[in-house]
Amino acid sequence: MSGLRYFAALYGTLTRTGIALQIQYRAANVIWMLGGIIEPVIYLVVWSTVAREQGGSADGWTPADFAAYYVTLMFVNHLTFAWVMHVFQFRIQQGELSFALLRPIHPIHSDIADNLGFKLVMLVVLIPAALVVAWTFEPRWNTGLAETLAFVPALILAFSVRFLTEWSLALAAFWTTRVTAVNNVYFTALIFLSGRVAPIDMLPGWLQTVSASLPFYWMVAFPVEVMLGRVPPGELAAGFATQLAWIAAALGMLSLVWTRAVRRFGAVGG
Amino acid sequence: MRFHKLRVLWVFFRIGAMNEMAYRANFFIQLFESLLNLGTALAIVAVVFGRTETLAGWTPPELVALVGVYFLVLGAISLVIAPSLERFMDDVRTGNLDFTLTKPEDSQFLVSFSEFRIWKSLDVVLGAGVLAAALTRMSTEVGVTEALTFGVALIAGATIVYSFWVMLATLSFWFIRVENILMIFWSMYAAGRWPVGIYPPWLRWTLTLVVPVAFAVTVPARAIGGRLEPGTLFGALALGAGLFVFSRWFWRFGIRHYSGASA
Numbered sequence: 001m002s003g004l005r006y007f008a009a010l011y012g013t014l015t016r017t018g019i020a021l022q023i024q025y026r027a028a029n030v031i032w033m034l035g036g037i038i039e040p041v042i043y044l045v046v047w048s049t050v051a052r053e054q055g056g057s058a059d060g061w062t063p064a065d066f067a068a069y070y071v072t073l074m075f076v077n078h079l080t081f082a083w084v085m086h087v088f089q090f091r092i093q094q095g096e097l098s099f100a101l102l103r104p105i106h107p108i109h110s111d112i113a114d115n116l117g118f119k120l121v122m123l124v125v126l127i128p129a130a131l132v133v134a135w136t137f138e139p140r141w142n143t144g145l146a147e148t149l150a151f152v153p154a155l156i157l158a159f160s161v162r163f164l165t166e167w168s169l170a171l172a173a174f175w176t177t178r179v180t181a182v183n184n185v186y187f188t189a190l191i192f193l194s195g196r197v198a199p200i201d202m203l204p205g206w207l208q209t210v211s212a213s214l215p216f217y218w219m220v221a222f223p224v225e226v227m228l229g230r231v232p233p234g235e236l237a238a239g240f241a242t243q244l245a246w247i248a249a250a251l252g253m254l255s256l257v258w259t260r261a262v263r264r265f266g267a268v269g270g
Numbered sequence: 271m272r273f274h275k276l277r278v279l280w281v282f283f284r285i286g287a288m289n290e291m292a293y294r295a296n297f298f299i300q301l302f303e304s305l306l307n308l309g310t311a312l313a314i315v316a317v318v319f320g321r322t323e324t325l326a327g328w329t330p331p332e333l334v335a336l337v338g339v340y341f342l343v344l345g346a347i348s349l350v351i352a353p354s355l356e357r358f359m360d361d362v363r364t365g366n367l368d369f370t371l372t373k374p375e376d377s378q379f380l381v382s383f384s385e386f387r388i389w390k391s392l393d394v395v396l397g398a399g400v401l402a403a404a405l406t407r408m409s410t411e412v413g414v415t416e417a418l419t420f421g422v423a424l425i426a427g428a429t430i431v432y433s434f435w436v437m438l439a440t441l442s443f444w445f446i447r448v449e450n451i452l453m454i455f456w457s458m459y460a461a462g463r464w465p466v467g468i469y470p471p472w473l474r475w476t477l478t479l480v481v482p483v484a485f486a487v488t489v490p491a492r493a494i495g496g497r498l499e500p501g502t503l504f505g506a507l508a509l510g511a512g513l514f515v516f517s518r519w520f521w522r523f524g525i526r527h528y529s530g531a532s533a
Contacts, residue, residue, distance in 0.1 A: 031450045035457040041473075042461050049468045050322045058321050136470060181299055188310050197314050204320055 014110050018117025029118065030125050036078055037129045043197060044070040044137060059201060065228075067139035069199055072224045074130055077196065078122070080159045080219055082115055085186070088170035089179045092265070101262065108167055108254075115163065142229040150236055154223040157243035162219035164250035171254075174261040189214070195221030215246040278375055279383055286386030300389035304341075308396050311337045311463060326468045331407040333465070336491040338401030340463050343427065343486050345393025351432055352452075353385040355439040359449060362442050365531030378436065378521045401494070410496045419493040419503060426506040427486040433513035434482050436521055443524040455481055462487040485509065 022029060048063035056062060061069075091097045100107040169186060173179045191197050192207070193216035200211055200221050211217045222239055225231050231239060290296060315337060319330050328336070358381040361367040370380050405412050438455070442448040458476070462483035466474050478484040485506050492498040 027447070028450050031453045034454055035460075038457050038461060042464065045469050045473075046318060046325070046464055049326050050318060053322050053324060053326070178295075178299060181302055184303055184306050188306055191310070192313070198317055202321060203317060207317075 010105065010109060011113060014113030015116055018110070018114040019121055020117075021114065022118045022121045026121070029122055033078075033122055033125050033129075036081070037074060037126070037133070039196065040070040040074045040077070041133060044133075047198065047202070048137070061199065061201070062140070064138060064140035066199075067134070067137035068141050068228060069139075069224060071130055071134050071137075071139050072227050073196065073220065074126065074133070076155065076158070076220055076223050076227075078126055079119055079155060080162045080223075082111075082163050082166045084111055084115075084163075085166050085170045085179070085183050089173040089177065092173055097265070101265075111167065112163065143227055144229070146233070147227055147229045150231075150233075151223055151227045153240060154226045154243070157240060157247065158219050158223045161215055161243055161246045161250060164247060164254060165215055165219070168250055168254040168257055171257045171261045174264055190216050190219075193217060194219050195224060200225075215250075218243045218246055274375065275379060278380070282383050283386050283388070287388050290388050297389055297392075300392055304345075304392045304396050308337075308341055308400065311341070312400070326465060328465055329409065331404045331409070332491070332495045335401050335404035335408070335494055336465060336487065337463060338397045338399070338404055339424075339491045339494070340487045341393050341397030342401060343397075343424075343431070343490075344459070345390050345395075345397055346428065347431060347435075348387065349390040349394065350383055350386050351435055353387050354382050355435050356449065356452065357385050358382075358439055359442040363446060367528075368531050371525070371528075371530075377525055378518065381439070382432070382436065405494065408495065412494065412496065416494055416496045419498055420490055423485075423490040423493040423498065423503060423506060426503075426510040427482075427490055429510035429514050430482045430485045430506070433510070433517035436517040437513075440517070440520050440524040443528055459483055465491070482509075482513075 044066055047058070047061070047066045051058040051061060051063050051066065057065075091100075097107070100110070103110075166186075169182070170179075172182050176182070192203070193211040193214055195217065200208055200217060203211065211221075218239075222231070222243070226236070226239070312334065315330070315333050318325060319333075323329075325333060358367070358370075361370065361381075367381075370384075371377055373380060434455075438448060438451055441451070458481040461469070461473070461477055466477050466484040466488045469477065474484070489498065489502060489506055493503070
């Protein structure tokens with residue numbers, strides 16, 4: 001079977017399995033989703049309050065703008081997030097990784113499929129929730145066909161950046177049992193620099209500079225801003241190129257670390 | 271035997287301490303995590319106040335005080351109530367609850383305080399520290415009245431949250447996956463880091479009556495800032511007393527109808 005057809009068939013099966021698995025845990029998953037919905041609502045309310053206190057708009061952002069930002073963020077965050085960093089240590093300790101390594105495919109493929117399955121199934125929950133939020137907070141959209149078309153590649157690239165980076169960082173579990181500490185540093189940086197706490201415009205200048213030189217902005221905030229029409233068409237190409245560069249960096253780190261990790265795992269397991 | 275409960279409490283605390291002391295590194299991990307969480311919360315407040323002078327009438331020191339109260343209350347819950355009641359939910363399922371019920375002490379008391387995670391006291395200490403620091407910078411005078419109202423509001427809030435947890439835990443006599451409902455609590459609790467007055471009315475009422483975060487965090491924070499109306503304070507006290515009585519009744523109802531794990 002040729003390479004592409006092989007992967008198409010592989011992902012077809014894995015995604016169907018992933019979807020079936022996620023439907024089994026639908027009650028727990030719905031409750032899990034709650035956090036992803038409440039967080040943007042909280043910051044939406046906070047920033048709208050700030051805007052109202054400043055006489056209607058904070059730095060050009062009105063409450064309606066914030067509403068549009070956070071509703072879009074809800075979707076983008078859902079469609080890009082991964083949970084592999086939380087479970088990798090558990091996977092190693094419980095022996096699941098040993099089983100995964102026996103398969104003739106890289107463990108990352110089933111992770112991707114499970115991830116996509118979860119996201120697809122949980123859109124059933126997210127879309128009504130987002131509609132309720134939109135109905136409550138009355139967002140204002142500047143989105144046209146061009147923005148929507150540019151949004152699709154931005155989103156796919158953002159997902160790739162985030163997933164590959166987090167999967168690579170999850171491999172730290174091979175070297176330490178204190179992954180929670182490592183993860184916490186990452187997630188703290190993530191919520192600030194990827195635009196979840198505040199739109200990047202709202203951050204102090206020095207933090208914006210830091211954000212531009214790290215991948216977090218490209219994981220979440222960039223697709224959101226593309227969708228809202230806040231990225232001028234001239235900068236789109238440069239944006240996509242940066243995302244591709246971060247994907248290449250993540251892939252490089254992944255392949256570098258993975259072989260060492262498996263070797264170490266094999267040496268310890270025995 | 272009047273101080274029996276206190277002595278049992280002390281035993282539980284010592285057991286928890288001995289368990290945790292075996293893993294000295296956990297202290298530093300918890301310290302790191304608590305500092306990171308606290309730092310994040312304060313940094314977010316700083317970002318917000320980089321763009322405005324006040325937030326819905328709350329000045330920066332008042333909001334920092336709110337963050338301090340949030341961590342203090344969160345730490346107190348995570349210190350003993352949450353781990354103990356989570357263990358109870360497991361014990362119902364595994365049958366270990368039967369052992370607890372054979373002991374000559376009130377079952378609700380045993381179940382609520384059986385597990386101490388002593389390193390979570392770092393959250394309490396850090397929260398109190400942040401609160402104290404914020405108080406020194408507050409524009410309004412913080413005197414004895416404010417301190418007393420704060421203490422009363424904190425006790426009322428703690429009673430409300432505890433009763434709420436007991437009611438949730440009692441559900442596990444009839445439903446198996448109550449842990450998932452706890453996730454809802456933690457998710458909504460994050461909303462308590464901001465004064466509940468900023469939320470739209472439906473969310474404000476949810477955070478007051480459905481998941482009582484408002485009484486646990488915002489009300490004490492307003493008390494210490496000297497801006498609490500007496501009506502709210504009495505409401506908190508009344509709700510605390512009412513919920514405590516109801517949760518106690520509900521617990522005893524659950525225990526009475528509990529048929530045990532064996533056949």
